[in-house]
Amino acid sequence: MKDYLEVEVKVKDAITLGTNVCLVKLENGKDKEKIMNNKTKLGKIPTEKIYINDDLTKKEREKQNQLREKAAEEKKHGKNVKLGYNKITIDGVVWKWNKNKEILEEIKIRAPVNIPKN
Structure with missing residues (x-):
């Protein structure tokens, strides 16, 4: 996240949910907001397709x-x-x-x- 999104956050936990899906729990809501505001930067990575979405029901x-x-x-x-x-x-x-x-x-x-x- 630091390299690609250019944000520093505190990860509480990360869980693999499937082959290409994981759930990341953060220490606080401000960190989530930083990530969500910068997630468009992931589209600039030419070799990868990485998406960040809110955890939904x-x-x-x-x-x-x-x-x-x-x-x-x-x-x-x-x-x-x-x-x-x-x-x-x-x-x-x-x-x-x-x-x-x-x-x-x-x-x-x-x-x-x-x-x-x-």
């Missing part, structure tokens, strides 16, 4: 997979797509997963309101 992973499928479908149609946690942005329009309704909903962005100065 089974249900959360299923929802993220559905969003990935939607993103791939929209990209095939030439749209600009950005994927995040429980949300997807398609050509500048943000859609968020509604846990209660179990559907994707467009997030309505309110226009800024000008408040007159007295």
Whole structure:
């Protein structure tokens, strides 16, 4: 992490979950934030494909997979797509997963309101 992400963190524990998957437990949330903010640097490693994701529940992973499928479908149609946690942005329009309704909903962005100065 120090070499590739250029961050210094304290690892509490590391567990191998599969052939190419491991779970890393950190000492605190600030260390996790440092890693998550710098994880895009891993894409610059030409010889490796390394990904860092949040630890999700089974249900959360299923929802993220559905969003990935939607993103791939929209990209095939030439749209600009950005994927995040429980949300997807398609050509500048943000859609968020509604846990209660179990559907994707467009997030309505309110226009800024000008408040007159007295």
